[in-house]
Amino acid sequence: MTERLPERWKDVLEYWFGKPEETKEYFNSRNKLWFGAAEKTDEHIRAHFAKDVESASRGEISAWEDQPESCLALILLLDQFSMNMERDTRRCYERSSMSIPIAERAIASGFDRQVHISQRVFFYLPLEHSESLSHQRKGIELFQQMTLDYPAAVREKAEGFLRFAVLHFEVIEKFGRFPGRNELFGRKSTEEEKRYLDEGGWL
Numbered sequence: 001m002t003e004r005l006p007e008r009w010k011d012v013l014e015y016w017f018g019k020p021e022e023t024k025e026y027f028n029s030r031n032k033l034w035f036g037a038a039e040k041t042d043e044h045i046r047a048h049f050a051k052d053v054e055s056a057s058r059g060e061i062s063a064w065e066d067q068p069e070s071c072l073a074l075i076l077l078l079d080q081f082s083m084n085m086e087r088d089t090r091r092c093y094e095r096s097s098m099s100i101p102i103a104e105r106a107i108a109s110g111f112d113r114q115v116h117i118s119q120r121v122f123f124y125l126p127l128e129h130s131e132s133l134s135h136q137r138k139g140i141e142l143f144q145q146m147t148l149d150y151p152a153a154v155r156e157k158a159e160g161f162l163r164f165a166v167l168h169f170e171v172i173e174k175f176g177r178f179p180g181r182n183e184l185f186g187r188k189s190t191e192e193e194k195r196y197l198d199e200g201g202w203l
Contacts, residue, residue, distance in 0.1 A: 008052060009064050009073035013119075015048070016076055020116035027118065027157045034080070037087070045084040053077045053085060057095055065102060068111035072119055075099045075106070079126045090184040099126040100135065107142070117154075120146055121161050128168045131177045136169040171203045178203045 017030070033041055055061050056077040064070035078099035086092040103126040106112060112123040124146070127139035143162040150158040171178060179193035180203050189197065 008061075009070040012049065012052065012073035012076055012081075013069060016080070017116070017119060020118045022117060022151055022154055024154055024157070027154060030118070042084045042087060045081050049077065049081050050085060053081050053095070057082075057098065065105065068106070068114040071102065071106045071111055072115055072122060075103055075126060076122060078102070079129065080122065088184070090181075093129070093181060093184070096126060096129050100130055103127065112142070117150060121158075124161075124165075128165050131172060131181075133172050133176070136165075136172045139165050140169055168203060171201070 016033070020026070032038070052061075056074055061074060064074040079096045082092045082095035086095075103123050106123055112120050115123075121143075124139050124142045127135040127142070130136065130139075140162075143158075143165040147155065147158040147162050168178075175190075175193055175196070177187070179189055179196055179201060181187075182189045182193065
């Protein structure tokens, strides 16, 4: 573990979540940061967290796995911040895949149930981003349970997360991979995949 990062995980969570709340307004405002794909967000993460993503990729901060919140920060670096830093590149997906075993161990330890409800989804997104059908199935189960556990006031937000998880699952169930990644990974698309992409498929 590097000397400069003993409490750095707190900065990761502070940037990504601010002060977590159980309100629609909170989720609406954060969704712009989380899923807005804004270049301003990408630039901020490159400027402030690039070294942390590199440290996570090299396994230098694996000690963060020991506690729920720091483990969540580690997953965010690999699965979310990498997507912002290196959007639409092979490298971002490779880094995302590194978060999958971390997320699986965290879920097995119950860490996903020990954080604020607004943070819980980010333990599951690595499974949603995986091209493994078994990961996709497990992710659906977790998103379904999360929907039941969310308070009524924000349950529609959990339902939205579940809908996107189902979309990912259906693509992997049909193609066995995400056709949108084929070019990046040097994979030849099938005719069916070409039709999917030509018709606006984005996964």
